[in-house]
Amino acid sequence: MSQATESDAVREDGEIESVSGPVVTATDLDARMNDVVYVGEEGLMGEVIEIEGNLTTIQVYEETSNVAPGEPVENTGEPLSVDLGPGMLDSIYDGVQRPLTVLEDKMGAFLDRGVDAPGIDLEKTWEFTPEVEPGDHVEPGDILGIVPETESIDHKVMVPPGSDGGEVVNVKSGDHNVEETIVELDNGEEISMRQEWPVREARPAADKKTPRTPLVTGQRVQDGLFPLAKGGTAAIPGPFGSGKTVTQQQLAKWADADIVVYIGCGERGNEMTEVIDDFPELEDPVTGKPLMSRTCLIANTSNMPVAARESCVYTGITIAEFYRDMGYDVALMADSTSRWAEAMREISSRLEEMPGEEGYPAYLAARLSEFYERAGYFDNINDTEGSVTVVGAVSPPGGDFSEPVTQNTLRIVKTFWALDADLAERRHFPSINWNESYSLYKEQLDPWFEENVAEDWPEQRQWAVDVLDEEDELQEIVQLVGKDALPEDQQLTLEVARYIREAFLQQNALHDVDTNCPPEKSYLILGAIRTFNDEAFEALDAGVPVEEVTDIDAAPRLNRIATTPDDEADEFVADLEDDIKEQLRDLY
CATH class of the missing domain: 2.40.30.20 (Elongation Factor Tu (Ef-tu); domain 3)
Structure with missing residues (x-):
């Protein structure tokens, strides 16, 4: 504004x-x-x-x-509206789209009150290459031309949604600022690169479709067990210190979205400072260009005014919808929606509104729904397709998932990645609890995985889930009588589950190779563990003691697949599976 x-x-x-x-x-x-x-x-x-x-x-x-x-x-x-146009990527805004870097240049690190600046630079010129010519008829949403916004992203200049449309009578190519007229229509309408849009109103789309393509995150536990669709919604609830922010930052770095909008909503200032410092230094793994060249950051920390925190998620989702209209897949990270809800609660109490559960306003569920409903896979009004995927972190006090924000979010989102403080304390990262998490997108995404990764992907995933479920049941007995009191087949199941946890579910965000794992490699890791499982049970059935079965030299090498370079993983796994078979069959 x-x-x-x-x-x-x-x-x-x-x-x-x-x-x-x-x-x-x-x-x-x-x-x-x-x-x-x-x-x-x-x-x-x-x-x-x-x-x-x-x-x-x-x-x-x-x-x-x-x-x-x-x-x-x-x-x-x-x-309340946002300025939309070239220049939003590689920018850092506050909750009402004031560019923080611009204001810092004017007055230093401590901003005065009442200061303002346009959301996009009104003076900077951009090279506009038209895709229409005089005589063409254009409608709202149609793409008029291209502007190279950053090294990675072409900005598509569109007819504003509220336009009457008409016949193009003049087009101006070359360098222009965002307020100069670049296209004139026969009805006298003049179109520039800049649009404004009210943040609380969803931008129009032709149709909302069922998403059938996964957002490949590069994180094994998410892609492998609890996948998220492009255009889907996910929640990451977890107590303090369980890794919500790191998990979202991993998604921002590695998810195969074209554009990332990262909203730091009421989180601690030092966490947001890390994001602001780290993102400009990061390299986009796909293009090799800076990650910020396809990222827009909205920083609204816990010490900033509470009302701006309430508006920042709307600012973020409106920017995301604008790039969706260009035909891009956008991933929006909101960290965290609990702080947003707390801002609503504070304002509601000052208005002396009737409080709902735990003091939150009675309209909490409706506001959460309005926000998450703006996600989706869309046919745009200009005949392109685009998506907005929303991942919201939730910070339940004391890790209590029964509190209102978590429960109301659960009713809306279809993917739930539950973070566990106990796993984090045991240094198991990402600390996503496989017994509490779920994804309702599995069935609609399975055809994609079968076609692009492996035909038996769903069967492989279900096998891993069944082993982990059995381990969970056996752990209750182990705590009472000890592991040695179990039958040998159950002891072997526990050993197989341990490899699933350590070799597959755990992932090192700081390791050059393991930080990102494509689905093909995830499938290889699970396949190798299953080979060990099948061969080990055959050896057990042949009378080999379980201690000898689990003591073979090849088995610990399962933990090294994840850190093997992706282009060497096939050969490594093939050799490992041969060694597992040979060593186990030599026992009987």
Whole structure:
């Protein structure tokens, strides 16, 4: 948003009556719901959230200390919107799309109140290459031309959704800034590279389809056991220190999405600082270019104003939908939706609304649904296809998954990656609990895995799940009577499950090779473990003691497949399986 100026559609000014934290009440303000206003002498940005008679309630996106009754309130007459156009990638914004790097250049690390800057640079010129010519008829959403936004991404300049459309009468190629007219239509409409869109309103699409392609994350436990579809929704709940942020950052680095929108929503400042410092240094594994060249960061830390935290997820999802309209697959990471819900709770309590469970507003479930429902795999209005995949971290207090934010999220999302503090304490990362996690996308994604990885992918996955389930049941007996009291076949099952946990489910995010594992390699690892399982049980049936079966030299090499370079994995696994068979068959 830009500051209100003389030329803006400014309505009658009001006056502050009371101030309660981020909630300000004004009188005599001619406004509508969700209008953006500027509060006080300093012009702090806010949004109308309640109107009752002559009283207008505003949530202010900045710190309100020293704001006093009697100061003016100015209404812009427009809802909270974001600037959309080339220049959003490789940018770092706050919750209301103020570019933090631009503001830092102006005033240093500590920002003054009431400052503002456009979401995209209005002066910078971009090289526009048209894809239409005079005489062509264009409709809303149609692609007019291409701008090389970053080293990795071409920005597709589109007819705005609210346009009447018409016949192109003039096209201007070459270098232009985002406000200059690049296409003129016969009805007099002038189109530039810049669009605005209200953040609380979903951008239009022709159709929402059932997603049938996985978002390949490069993480074995997610791709292998609990896959997520492109255009799907996932939740990562976990207590403090269980690895939510690292898991999301791994997804941002390695998921096969074209664009990444990363929202740091109310997390600790030092965590967000790590993200801001690390991402510009990271190399995109696909293109070899900087990862930031296809990433947009929204940083709204826990010490920033609470109202801006409430709006940051809408800012992020609107930017994601804009790139979806160009035909890109976008992955949006929200870290964390619990902090967003806490911001809603604080504002709701200041409005003296009737609280729901644990003090959260009664509309908590509806707001979560509205957010996650904007994800999906879409036929766009310009005949392209694009997707927005939403992964939301949840931070339940004390790791209690029965609290309202986790439970309401579970009713909406179809993939659930439950992080476990006990696994994290045992240094098992990613600490996704395979007994509590699930994916409802398995069946619709299986045809893709069968065609692109292996025909028996679903069967291999189900075998691993069954072994882990059996291990979970046996662990209760082991805790009572010890492992040696079990029959030999059950002892062997525990050993096989251990290899599934250590060689397959565990993954080292800091290892050059193991940090990312393509599905083909995940399949190889599970196949090698299953070969050991089948050969070991045959040896056991032939009368070989379980201690000798599990003591063969080849078995520990199963743990080394993950760190073997991808192009050498086939040969390594083939040799290993031959050694396993030879050593076990020599025992009988």
